[in-house]
Amino acid sequence: MARTPYIAANWKMNKTVAEAAEFVDALLPRIAATQHDVVVCPPFTALHEVVERRRGTAVRVAAQNMHEAESGAFTGEVSAPMLVELDVEAVVLGHSERRQFFGETDAALARKVPAALAHDLEPILCVGESEEGRDAGETETVLERQLQADLAEVADADLPRVVIAYEPIWAIGTGKVATPEQAQEACAFIRDVLRGRGAAADEVRILYGGSVKPDNAAELLALPDVDGALVGGASLDAEDFAAIVEAAG
Ligand code: PEP
Numbered sequence: 001m002a003r004t005p006y007i008a009a010n011w012k013m014n015k016t017v018a019e020a021a022e023f024v025d026a027l028l029p030r031i032a033a034t035q036h037d038v039v040v041c042p043p044f045t046a047l048h049e050v051v052e053r054r055r056g057t058a059v060r061v062a063a064q065n066m067h068e069a070e071s072g073a074f075t076g077e078v079s080a081p082m083l084v085e086l087d088v089e090a091v092v093l094g095h096s097e098r099r100q101f102f103g104e105t106d107a108a109l110a111r112k113v114p115a116a117l118a119h120d121l122e123p124i125l126c127v128g129e130s131e132e133g134r135d136a137g138e139t140e141t142v143l144e145r146q147l148q149a150d151l152a153e154v155a156d157a158d159l160p161r162v163v164i165a166y167e168p169i170w171a172i173g174t175g176k177v178a179t180p181e182q183a184q185e186a187c188a189f190i191r192d193v194l195r196g197r198g199a200a201a202d203e204v205r206i207l208y209g210g211s212v213k214p215d216n217a218a219e220l221l222a223l224p225d226v227d228g229a230l231v232g233g234a235s236l237d238a239e240d241f242a243a244i245v246e247a248a249g
Pocket residue numbers: 010012167171172173174175209210211212230231232233234
């Protein structure tokens with residue numbers, strides 16, 4: 001089935017409000033004709049600016065994290081209702097940097113994914129193996145464990161509302177991109193796991209993330225089970241990011 005390509009810019013902890021505004025102004029004319037889903041994930045501080053600047057365009061906005069509770073004594077956290085109030089439409093959950101540096105657990109993700117869905121925020125759930133995991137032949141075991149745990153509380157019928165990003169940790173920010181074979185194999189496996197859960201797996205968008213650049217995007221995005229890209233480093237430059245959107249066809 002035809003799945004709309006989904007290209008997301010994960011800025012991580014980059015760009016002030018002024019820099020975010022400059023990026024959006026540079027991006028919009030470059031992608032004006034696209035039919036793809038184009039999503040920008042700024043830091044919390046620039047969400048409002050990006051939401052307002054893209055109004056009336058096809059660009060959608062995602063946060064990079066979210067707490068599962070609606071409010072409460074959780075210093076430093078931001079909730080789904082706070083994001084929805086800003087007209088944010090999606091949220092990245094379980095990025096490997098959050099798992100690695102901030103103790104994000106599968107147990108927390110099992111609460112965050114349904115909390116996002118309950119507020120009509122589209123979760124972009126990141127999964128992926130470490131270099132040691134791949135070398136030990138554990139890629140599929142790791143992916144299956146993360147998917148089953150993180151999506152445990154999501155009804156099968158709701159799975160197509162979740163976007164999955166396959167992000168091998170060894171490829172993130174390293175310049176070491178997965179081969180097309182590795183990316184296809186892992187994304188097809190993810191689709192199989194979802195199918196095994198009884199989901200309409202052909203409707204789920206599965207992205208590849210890990211050192212996607214304008215010069216390798218077309219080959220990755222043409223793979224049958226790769227429906228888009230989650231782009232870190234190359235998404236900081238509007239021209240490069242627009243070139244990746246264009247590479248999706
Ligand atoms: C990411 O942060 O999700 C990512 C894939 O980063 P990069 O494109 O820089 O590897």
